[in-house]
Amino acid sequence: MSPPLLGVVEEEGQSNVTLLASPASAESVCLNGLGLKERNYMGSAVSAASDERKTSLNLKATELRLGLPGSQSPERNPELSLLSSAQFDEKPFFPLHPSNDGHYSTQKNVVSGNKRGFSDAMDEFSESKFLSNSEVNAMLSPRPSSNMGLKPGMLENLGVQQAKVKEIVAPKAGQERSHAANETRPPHNSSANNSSAPAPKAQVVGWPPIKSFRKNSLATTSKNTEEVDGKAGPGALFIKVSMDGAPYLRKVDLRNYSAYQELSSALEKMFSCFTIGQYGSHGAPGREMLSESKLKDLLHGSEYVLTYEDKDGDWMLVGDVPWEMFIETCKRLRIMKSSDAIGLVSLPNMKHPT
Amino acid sequence: MNYFPDEVLEHIFDFVTSQRDRNSVSQVCKPWYKIESSSRQKVFVGNCYAISPERVIERFPGLKSITLKGKPHFADFNLVPPDWGGFVYPWIEAFARNNMGLEELKLKRMIISDECLELISRSFANFKSLVLVSCEGFSTDGLAAIASNCSFLRELDLQENDVEDHRGHWLSCFPDTCTSLVSLNFACLKGDVNLAALERLVARSPNLRSLRLNHAVPLDILQKILMRAPHLVDLGVGSYVHDPDSETYNKLVTALQKCKSVRSLSGFLEAAPQCLSAFHLICPNLTSLNLSYAPGIHGTELRKLIRHCRKLQRLWILDCIGDEGLEVVASSCKDLQEIRVFPSDPFVGNAAVTEVGLVALSSGCPKLHSILYFCQQMTNAALITVAKNRPNFTRFRLCILDPTKPDAVTNQPLDEGFGAIVHSCKGLRRLSMSGRLTDRVFLYIGMYAEQLEMISIAFAGDTDEGMQYLLNGCKKLRKLEIRDCPLAMQRF
Numbered sequence: 071m072s073p074p075l076l077g078v079v080e081e082e083g084q085s086n087v088t089l090l091a092s093p094a095s096a097e098s099v100c101l102n103g104l105g106l107k108e109r110n111y112m113g114s115a116v117s118a119a120s121d122e123r124k125t126s127l128n129l130k131a132t133e134l135r136l137g138l139p140g141s142q143s144p145e146r147n148p149e150l151s152l153l154s155s156a157q158f159d160e161k162p163f164f165p166l167h168p169s170n171d172g173h174y175s176t177q178k179n180v181v182s183g184n185k186r187g188f189s190d191a192m193d194e195f196s197e198s199k200f201l202s203n204s205e206v207n208a209m210l211s212p213r214p215s216s217n218m219g220l221k222p223g224m225l226e227n228l229g230v231q232q233a234k235v236k237e238i239v240a241p242k243a244g245q246e247r248s249h250a251a252n253e254t255r256p257p258h259n260s261s262a263n264n265s266s267a268p269a270p271k272a273q274v275v276g277w278p279p280i281k282s283f284r285k286n287s288l289a290t291t292s293k294n295t296e297e298v299d300g301k302a303g304p305g306a307l308f309i310k311v312s313m314d315g316a317p318y319l320r321k322v323d324l325r326n327y328s329a330y331q332e333l334s335s336a337l338e339k340m341f342s343c344f345t346i347g348q349y350g351s352h353g354a355p356g357r358e359m360l361s362e363s364k365l366k367d368l369l370h371g372s373e374y375v376l377t378y379e380d381k382d383g384d385w386m387l388v389g390d391v392p393w394e395m396f397i398e399t400c401k402r403l404r405i406m407k408s409s410d411a412i413g414l415v416s417l418p419n420m421k422h423p424t
Numbered sequence: 425m426n427y428f429p430d431e432v433l434e435h436i437f438d439f440v441t442s443q444r445d446r447n448s449v450s451q452v453c454k455p456w457y458k459i460e461s462s463s464r465q466k467v468f469v470g471n472c473y474a475i476s477p478e479r480v481i482e483r484f485p486g487l488k489s490i491t492l493k494g495k496p497h498f499a500d501f502n503l504v505p506p507d508w509g510g511f512v513y514p515w516i517e518a519f520a521r522n523n524m525g526l527e528e529l530k531l532k533r534m535i536i537s538d539e540c541l542e543l544i545s546r547s548f549a550n551f552k553s554l555v556l557v558s559c560e561g562f563s564t565d566g567l568a569a570i571a572s573n574c575s576f577l578r579e580l581d582l583q584e585n586d587v588e589d590h591r592g593h594w595l596s597c598f599p600d601t602c603t604s605l606v607s608l609n610f611a612c613l614k615g616d617v618n619l620a621a622l623e624r625l626v627a628r629s630p631n632l633r634s635l636r637l638n639h640a641v642p643l644d645i646l647q648k649i650l651m652r653a654p655h656l657v658d659l660g661v662g663s664y665v666h667d668p669d670s671e672t673y674n675k676l677v678t679a680l681q682k683c684k685s686v687r688s689l690s691g692f693l694e695a696a697p698q699c700l701s702a703f704h705l706i707c708p709n710l711t712s713l714n715l716s717y718a719p720g721i722h723g724t725e726l727r728k729l730i731r732h733c734r735k736l737q738r739l740w741i742l743d744c745i746g747d748e749g750l751e752v753v754a755s756s757c758k759d760l761q762e763i764r765v766f767p768s769d770p771f772v773g774n775a776a777v778t779e780v781g782l783v784a785l786s787s788g789c790p791k792l793h794s795i796l797y798f799c800q801q802m803t804n805a806a807l808i809t810v811a812k813n814r815p816n817f818t819r820f821r822l823c824i825l826d827p828t829k830p831d832a833v834t835n836q837p838l839d840e841g842f843g844a845i846v847h848s849c850k851g852l853r854r855l856s857m858s859g860r861l862t863d864r865v866f867l868y869i870g871m872y873a874e875q876l877e878m879i880s881i882a883f884a885g886d887t888d889e890g891m892q893y894l895l896n897g898c899k900k901l902r903k904l905e906i907r908d909c910p911l912a913m914q915r916f
Contacts, residue, residue, distance in 0.1 A: 278827075279882075318591075
């Protein structure tokens with residue numbers, strides 16, 4: 071549990087409820103003392119499709135919202151936002167993030183609603199499980215009888231408030247951790263103006279519900295399509311660069327460079343690590359770090375030539391055509407050993423006209 | 425029936441194949457339980473932590489085929505921490521230790537390591553089928569082990585897995601004696617494959633019916649493969665980029681003319697759409713088309729392609745098809761049963777389809793019963809029309825990219841629209857909702873959605889009353905996915 075939140079709990083005090091006696095053990099007290107049976111995911115019943123209820127206990131929500139005159143004390147926010155970066159830490163408990171306080175700071179009646187709500191709710195804790203969301207405070211009380219605890223009016227007030235809610239998750243449930251931190255969320259209230267631009271969608275975790283595999287594929291595919299089509303437009307133009315003898319290839323964005331010289335230097339830097347061995351094998355003393363100048367000598371010597379594959383699939387020597395034409399036709403680069411480059415016009419060095 | 429000898433009962437039970445039915449059979453009486461358990465060969469475990477491998481082995485000693493599901497559905501959307509679990513190793517280790525004759529393994533959302541794959545390949549002599557869906561934790565080295573050691577491998581099906589690519593030559597690891605392949609799907613692999621090995625493998629697999637290639641297989645190889653495998657039923661094109669005037673393209677056309685059995689087409693992972701006309705030959709016979717990974721195919725080329733697909737039953741597409749494209753689908757694909765429209769630009773959050781496309785589909789496709797629809801906006805009027813047009817929906821999943829967006833015209837919550845859906849579609853089993861929704865929608869769902877088994881809710885509802893309506897009303901509910909809803913839930 072995060073210390074800042076514990077601090078918050080202590081401040082709030084409203085301790086008609088002994089459950090909150092010691093913040094440090096608050097969680098365990100809340101969970102165990104309430105007679106809640108932890109449903110261990112391991113122990114749930116076999117069935118052809120077992121329940122996959124994504125629920126979470128929102129005990130902390132009640133404590134947090136307890137009785138403070140304002141909706142939240144401002145200093146809590148930074149603490150929580152610090153925690154937000156640790157959303158998927160191993161710790162099972164992590165806070166949801168507050169939504170934009172700005173939207174709801176004018177809801178004054180919420181607070182009194184909270185107070186009542188809280189004490190009502192805590193009485194009935196033993197029966198309850200809660201779902202939470204970062205904006206609304208869900209602690210609604212689960213009276214076992216038909217009266218679900220809080221009066222509807224209260225609930226609406228509560229519903230409006232932005233609360234930091236802490237989600238307590240039973241061990242069974244990794245799935246219960248599903249309330250990952252929402253940094254910002256679109257306003258969610260019948261009285262709020264929904265037609266205004268919502269919070270940036272990218273910040274809502276897990277929405278839209280598309281498999282990450284699909285998202286990543288689409289991102290890569292659109293990049294590749296650009297490469298392949300040789301679209302001369304904005305956006306990167308990544309092409310593969312291979313070097314004979316290197317264990318893996320690299321990719322460079324040709325749009326980062328405006329001349330052959332720049333490309334040449336970049337490649338030298340990128341592939342310097344692979345030539346250390348060769349250098350060593352040429353009798354150089356030990357495996358000293360290759361300096362750029364030594365590498366240049368190596369590359370500019372007769373050791374390697376830079377070639378490219380053009381749109382027709384032919385291997386050409388880099389440097390013959392103007393740069394703009396080059397980047398339009400180049401599909402991949404290969405740093406070839408001079409000894410292999412017999413078919414191409416061999417130049418003793420790689421100094422190309424810019 | 426108690427007077428029948430066990431062998432007769434066993435024989436009768438062989439005709440009972442569905443998991444649910446077999447579960448029911450086993451609950452009739454003790455003798456039936458014993459016979460059913462000892463004769464069951466296919467086991468389905470919906471939650472890998474629900475039962476221990478030892479218990480499964482004990483109960484089903486004749487187990488040959490097992491399906492295991494690990495992480496919950498929300499894991500697909502990064503809503504579950506990465507260390508949640510779902511490791512299959514304990515299962516495989518237990519099966520190996522107990523000398524189970526495992527032949528088929530299907531995993532969904534689980535973690536499987538290379539060591540585990542190797543263990544599988546060494547422990548089960550008759551191992552025939554490996555299907556991995558949305559799994560992770562392994563690399564091409566593990567695949568190499570499977571390829572090398574499973575002499576009777578029929579199926580290697582990798583769907584949307586996160587595979588570490590070591591650029592190994594796993595395809596070359598299939599021995600020359602391996603001629604049993606029926607299905608090979610490696611579309612999700614990111615790296616290069618040994619193309620010569622692939623060609624040889626296809627050439628020596630006369631039973632190959634399903635082949636899905638990854639992006640690293642270029643057109644000229646595709647053409648050669650098709651020449652060698654004209655009996656393919658399911659084809660996943662890898663890379664489809666070429667020059668329409670080239671020799672290769674002409675050869676491809678010739679090859680496609682011979683492929684009269686292709687019923688399912690997918691892939692086009694890198695596509696230059698100008699030359700899709702080669703595939704117009706195949707389209708008239710297609711029942712399944714998946715272009716959801718082909719953002720390069722859109723506009724007129726896409727519509728032309730779809731117009732040829734008169735027998736299509738299943739279509740997975742990107743929203744760049746647009747409402748007009750969906751109208752083409754509605755007018756051309758009268759046999760359509762399932763459609764999924766995915767957003768092509770999930771990061772920016774702009775979908776290119778709206779309620780117009782949905783209404784068109786509902787009115788044009790009389791057999792449509794399953795839909796997943798990512799859209800920019802929705803209206804109650806549209807949903808009500810859809811409900812009237814298409815009361816036969818069994819799966820209705822609507823995802824508005826802005827999750828709490830109300831009716832685009834009236835600004836009202838979408839309660840009435842979804843209410844109409846559940847009221848009209850009496851057979852609805854699965855529902856996903858989005859948009860601005862209050863407790864009212866749950867009232868409707870509780871009242872009308874009697875067959876509902878799975879529901880996904882996000883950012884919906886106001887109070888716990890909503891949950892009460894839902895849980896009291898939907899007696900058949902098995903799976904409930906909720907995120908970010910202000911609803912309290914009483915334990916039940």
